[in-house]
Amino acid sequence: MLDSLWNKRAVLVSGKGGVGKTTLSAAMAVAAARSGRPVLLAELSPDEGGPSTLAGLVGAKDAGAKVVPVRQNLSFVRLSAAEGHRQFLEETLPAKWLAEAALRSRALRRFLEAGPALKEMGLLYQMLTLVRRTHPDGRPLYPLAVLDLPATGHAMALATLPRSLLSLIPGGPIGRAMREGLDLLQDPKRTGVVLTTLPEPLPVSETLSLAKELKDVGLPLSVAVLNRLPEDPFTPESLAALGRLLETHGPHRGQRALERLERAREARQRLQAGTAVPQWGLPDLALTGPALVERLSELLVPTLEEAAHPGGREATP
Numbered sequence: 001m002l003d004s005l006w007n008k009r010a011v012l013v014s015g016k017g018g019v020g021k022t023t024l025s026a027a028m029a030v031a032a033a034r035s036g037r038p039v040l041l042a043e044l045s046p047d048e049g050g051p052s053t054l055a056g057l058v059g060a061k062d063a064g065a066k067v068v069p070v071r072q073n074l075s076f077v078r079l080s081a082a083e084g085h086r087q088f089l090e091e092t093l094p095a096k097w098l099a100e101a102a103l104r105s106r107a108l109r110r111f112l113e114a115g116p117a118l119k120e121m122g123l124l125y126q127m128l129t130l131v132r133r134t135h136p137d138g139r140p141l142y143p144l145a146v147l148d149l150p151a152t153g154h155a156m157a158l159a160t161l162p163r164s165l166l167s168l169i170p171g172g173p174i175g176r177a178m179r180e181g182l183d184l185l186q187d188p189k190r191t192g193v194v195l196t197t198l199p200e201p202l203p204v205s206e207t208l209s210l211a212k213e214l215k216d217v218g219l220p221l222s223v224a225v226l227n228r229l230p231e232d233p234f235t236p237e238s239l240a241a242l243g244r245l246l247e248t249h250g251p252h253r254g255q256r257a258l259e260r261l262e263r264a265r266e267a268r269q270r271l272q273a274g275t276a277v278p279q280w281g282l283p284d285l286a287l288t289g290p291a292l293v294e295r296l297s298e299l300l301v302p303t304l305e306e307a308a309h310p311g312g313r314e315a316t317p
């Protein structure tokens with residue numbers, strides 16, 4: 001299946017706060033690296049940023065805006081607006097010394113840091129630069145980039161940014177770079193958004209409206225992830241039998257766990273009906289940090305194998 005998530009150039013992991021975006025981004029990158037795909041794991045960092053949680057989850061040395069190797073096939077970078085601006089000026093001004101001089105200009109730096117749109121432009125530009133990098137023989141250096149988008153606003157801002165800048169600066173190097181960025185982000189062959197949510201009514205409702213917003217700005221949704229699913233040991237028959245048993249015995253301590261299971265089942269159905277993209281379910285595990293990432297990455301490997309040997313829908317772990 002050529003349009004499988006794992007065959008894209010850029011995977012944007014998005015979703016509401018605290019649903020597991022950073023954990024999932026790390027797990028996806030580790031899974032891809034393990035199955036032999038060179039992957040760049042990228043975090044959008046505010047330039048003030050403290051230490052990177054994402055770097056910690058994969059054991060990367062957090063080296064600012066430079067790409068650092070983490071393990072075989074896995075590199076990590078913190079995309080920064082300032083680095084994007086530097087690369088942008090270096091590529092568009094006729095001489096490197098001019099770019100350096102420009103960046104030393106406090107007026108220019110203030111200008112670049114002032115508008116949120118210009119910050120996003122820097123981030124997008126750095127991302128583009130990395131996606132475009134190739135080996136001497138022309139193969140992409142990072143065939144797959146997984147981006148942890150810290151807030152849902154970021155995905156929208158990135159997607160709408162080129163358009164808003166294009167209307168200001170239709171031609172020239174900025175216009176060209178932004179058009180290329182927009183082409184990449186809106187191309188369902190090369191870009192896929194992974195929308196993450198929790199198996200509860202409110203997060204699912206929020207996610208469904210987010211899916212609509214993504215559609216409106218032309219960002220291709222690829223996979224919906226239900227993260228932290230409760231363990232479900234029941235077949236429909238055994239669940240019905242248990243329900244009858246509990247009815248005759250009145251309120252029970254297991255009642256809440258059963259209600260949570262029921263909400264998770266409903267969440268699956270609503271998400272499926274509302275998004276019509278493949279769904280991954282990931283369990284709520286009693287692990288944290290890198291151990292959680294390792295375990296989740298193992299659970300994602302079957303989806304990679306399915307992508308490598310297409311034969312139906314993307315598998316659900």
Ligand SMILES: Nc1ncnc2c1ncn2[C@@H]1O[C@H](COP(=O)(O)OP(=O)(O)OP(=O)(O)O)[C@@H](O)[C@H]1O
Pocket residue numbers: 015016017018019020021022023024150227228282283284285286287288289292
């Ligand atoms: N499948 C899971 N099982 C157990 N715990 C999980 C799972 N997924 C995520 N968590 C935990 O949930 C918390 C939030 O996860 P994470 O930081 O990845 O979310 P996030 O969406 O990136 O949050 P933010 O919006 O703050 O960036 C973390 O403590 C993480 O360990």
Ligand SMILES: [Mg+2]
Pocket residue numbers: 021022023150
């Ligand atoms: Mg996060």
